[in-house]
Amino acid sequence: MKQPKPNFYNLAWRWHFYAGLFVAPFMVMLALTGIIYLFKPQLDSLMYSSLLNVPAGHHTVPADDLLQKVKSAYPRGQVTQYLPPANAERSAQFVVKNAGHELNVFVDPYHGDILGEQDAKQNLQALARAIHGELMIGTVGDRLIELAAGWGVVLVVSGVFLWWPRGQAAGILWPRLNSRGRVLWRDLHAVTGFWGAALLLVMLLSGMTWTGFWGKQYAQVWNVFPAAMWNNVPTSDVEAGSLNNAARQTVPWAMENTPMPMSGDHAEHMAHGGMQHGPAAPIISLQDVQNIAVERKVEPGYSITLPTTATGVFTIAVFADDPRNDATLHVDQYTGKVLADVRFEHYGAVARATEIGVMLHEGKMFGTFNQIVVLLICLMILLSAASGVVIWWKRRPQGKFGVPPLRHDLPKWKTGVAIMLVxxxxxxxxxxxxVVWLLDRLLLSRLGRQTESASTSS
Incomplete structure (x- = not known):
């Protein structure tokens, strides 16, 4: 009897299986590290209370005096960033590169006492963020995460097709809890996946905007500002995204591919030693820059990145929980002139939507409610991954670790191929x-046919 030819349903099922096989470990990792980073405010307050919290006082110490305290404590260190207190009961923070380490140094803003330090890249939240973003292995990890997220989209699309109702509601919109064995696990997998599909797509797509390949192309297409915004200031070939890294977010996503302005003009640079790329020698004070942030009503929680070269600028930036409060200001280190002041209203429509998506992704947009929703999505991912493994284990070929057998009694879905191509x-x-998978399949099947033909002819 001739074996029926596998239809698209079977192909979608195979795609779903192979995508799940590849994606599941990454999704579990992303869910677990995501939960840790999701509750960063609560965990930080619990773990680092002695560093973060101070009794409210009446008069704060000027920022430059605090800076000198830190420089005296770390004479060979380089201070790269200053974070003024976010409120009256919070400490000030400096980021210091010292002896090959990047340190968060916490200072009492009322007395100038150094409260302690924290390794900026080895604390729980920084590790969770670095693993979540690039597996702590740089570009290779970033590409693997991007590949997993892309196949995660395939997983969701193929899963919705496989779930699509065919005349019954039980096991489709709600699980058959009175069932046992594979049927119950299948229902938990399918129903959980369906109700969370749209939210999971939002999480995957908003997360991919940070990736180094797809995210960069996406930003170059959609994340554009009028060139006139930088017409009256000299700009460098350095982009603002250079201020961000896997463990620390400084400027908003929408600003990452914008040019960094340069301080002063050529004559001023010559007057300061003639080296445009020499060390920074700011004339304005750190307190002056903080005053600019206050005068321009930048939301508390902002950072001030210090210039590192003679042409560098001070950068005031806040990546706000509510993107409508985003702000990025570049300040001339010699004159105090604000060379650029970019806010949410300057973003394009796609950049605005992306920033909102990123804040929803991080659970920051609507406070605790947003955190609970994202937590439920993470738990759904973990349940889907676990139930998927159980389903495979129960349907696997007897005594093997192979692919469960195909079915041939289900309808075709011709538009599916077009969706996969898109x-x-x-x-x-x-x-x-x-493409690699298809070539591999074609070559292996041809090789298999040649081997079978050779053995038959012999």
Whole structure:
């Protein structure tokens, strides 16, 4: 009897299986590290209370005096950033590069006492963020995360098709809790995946905007500002995104591919030693820069990044929980002139939507409610991954670790191929991996046929 030819449903099922096989470990890791970073405010207050909290006082010490205290404590260190207290009961913070380490140094803003230090890249939240973003292995990790997120989209799309109702509601909109064994696990997997599909897509797509390949292309297409915004100031070939790294976010996503302005003009640089790329020698004080932030009503919680070269600028930036309060200001280190002041209203429509998506992704937009929603999504991911493994284990070929057998009694879905092609184009790394997989399948099947033909003829 001739074996029926596998239809698209079976192909979608295979894609779903292989995507799950690759994606599941990454999704579990992203969910677990995401939960840790999601509750950063609560965990920080619990773990680092002695560093973060101070009794409210009446008069604060000027920022430059605090800076001198830190420089005296770390004579060989380089202070790169200052974070003024976010409120009256919070400490001030300096970021110091010292002996090969990046340190967060906490200072009492009322007395100038150094409260302690924290390794900026080895604390719980920084580690969770670095693993979440690039597996702590740089560009390779970033590409793996991007590939997993792209295949995560394939997983959701193929999963929704496989879930699509065919005349019954039980096991579709709610699980059959009175069932046992594989049926119950299948219902938990399918129903949980369906109700969370839209939210998971939002999480995957908003997360991918940070990736180094797809995210960068996306930003270059959609994240644009009028060139006139920088017409009257000299700009460098350094982008604002250079202020961000895997463990620390300084400028908002929308600002990452904007140019960094330069301080002063050529004559001023010559007057300060003639080296445009020499060390920074700011004339304005750190307190002056803080006063600019206050005068321009930048939301508390902002950071001030110090210039590192003679042409560098002070950068005031806040990546606000509510993106409408985002602000990025570049200040000339010699004159105190604000060279650029970019706010949410200057973003394009797509950049605004992306920033809102990122804040929803991080659970910051609507406070505790947003955290609970994202926590439920993370738990859904963990349940889906666990139930998927159980389903595979119960359906695997007897005594083997292979793919469960195909079914041939289900309808075709002709538009599915078109959707997969669109996904392959939209997410190039997915398309590249799909091409490699198809070539591998074709070559292996041809080789298999040749081997079978050779053995038959002999």
């Amino acid at each position: 996904l392959a184009v939209v997410f190039p790394l997915v398309g590249a991996s799909l």
